Amino acid sequence: MHRKKVKKSKKITFIVLCIWAIIQIFPLYWMLTFSLKDNSEIFGENIIGLPKKWLWSNYQVALTTGNMARYFLNSTIVTVGTIFLTTIAALMATYALKRMVWRGQETANNIFMLGLTVPIHAAILPVFIMLRNLKMTNSYQALILPYSAFALAMAILISNSFIDNIPRELEEAACIDGCSIYGIFWHIILPLMKPALSTIGIFIFLQAWNELMFAVIFISDSTYRTLSVGIQTLSGSYTTSWGPIGAALVIATFPTLFLYSFMSQKIQESLVIGAVKG
């Protein structure tokens, strides 16, 4: 009797979870299907079904006349640049903060950690003015530098927690062998910090790839537009034909979902680490 009740409640839970899964995933399914349809299907004949005629030309339109290929490249450059700069800066700082010995290292670490709580609103206008004065708006640096600065706190936090697991004996041994401090960092610490790199990389990728506010304001020239701004422009000029926009949305989402399908567990872990430690 009792067991029956438990079984029944499990069944109901399962059904509710399925419904919620549909709610979460349906818009994406819809995006995928209408990216392959023409207007007559999207607007009435076949609103939610699979496309009758698979219209791959939508993708061609989005990539060429819609300029999505360019925006995709720009987003890639900005994201890779940000990951590279942030990771290097964070690993170097972590080494100095956690392993080397100097006065004020605790305070310095705490100040970096304050960066976790500062919203980008605090910086947007001053940074815009700085970039304008340096004639640097409409460039890749205009996004890479601010993204890196705001990702830094999280990157240091993550690498701090990883460096604690590296035994000091290795450094001591290298030191006795006559290795310089730079050699220790380069040959011993960096290779051992590899597990931290993927966590940091995932974190920064999601931030930089998806960021909108800085990108909208610092970039007006289409040559440097990232995907988030590019899609906004595109949807402004293709208000009446939805197919190419759907294709653009799929193109922008593809790398994220591609990564996620291979390493969903790792991605979930990275985001949990970041949130709970911060």
Next chain:
Amino acid sequence: MDKVMKNKTAIFLFMFPATFLFIAIIGVPIFMSVHYSLLDWNGITEGTFIGFQNYIELFKSPSIRFVKVIGNAFLLAILSVFIQLPLALWLAISLARGIKGERFFVTIFFIPVLISTVVIGQLWLKIYNPQYGIINAGLRAIGFDHLTRTWLGDQKTALFAVFVPILWQYVGYHMLLMYAGIKSISSSINEAAMIDGAEGWQMSKYITIPLLKPVLQVCVIFAVTGSLKAFDLIYVLTNGGPAHASEVPSTLMVSMIFGRNRYGFGSAIAICIIFLCFFFAILIKKFFRTEVE
């Protein structure tokens, strides 16, 4: 070894890139923002110092209605804490107790979190489209023609219409944090409770949720400060319109600074947002601390 670790040049070199980035792009700008907020300045001519005039105008001007704008952000925060988080908690507990397809559900629920807010926004623009969107099309299909709306263009529905996708997108995020938190509760505690006769939702109420407090604190802080800072989806969906019906502090800030060149006034809004975020983060921490005691 000690001597090597105290090498001043090396310390300087290692610290330099991070410190430079941090000071130039976060440290100095905060102080500049505070300074700007005290100026009457359009960004082109020289600004004039006007003390707290911007802040006074912000709260007194009948055309800006900043109190209502902040109210919108608070409303989002309240919905987030009292609808989104309980839903996430229920999902997390149900999944963590073990159910068929546990991993699959976690993976699916988390997908919207990863997708760019611009993509989500564009998608919901289409969902809400008055002629062809699936909401209105669905309503027409089941004969509820009178319920169809221009969801984002109607002053009465715009605010809630922009809130729905925001809440929808981040349920999975909170769910994942809570789920990971529950999973890290040691199984011996659960076993002990089970031997004492706790089961099902009793277990959740007396064991899981109290032990989950630190994670819940993080979630509440994220939900509240995230609402106060909310920008992306609202910018894409309505940009605060129609007639400021869905305006939030961030959209107002951007349109004041970059739309109307009111640099000083916009900076005052930025300072208010930062202040509110810090204030509520501290308040929530205090609240949870007294709760734990």
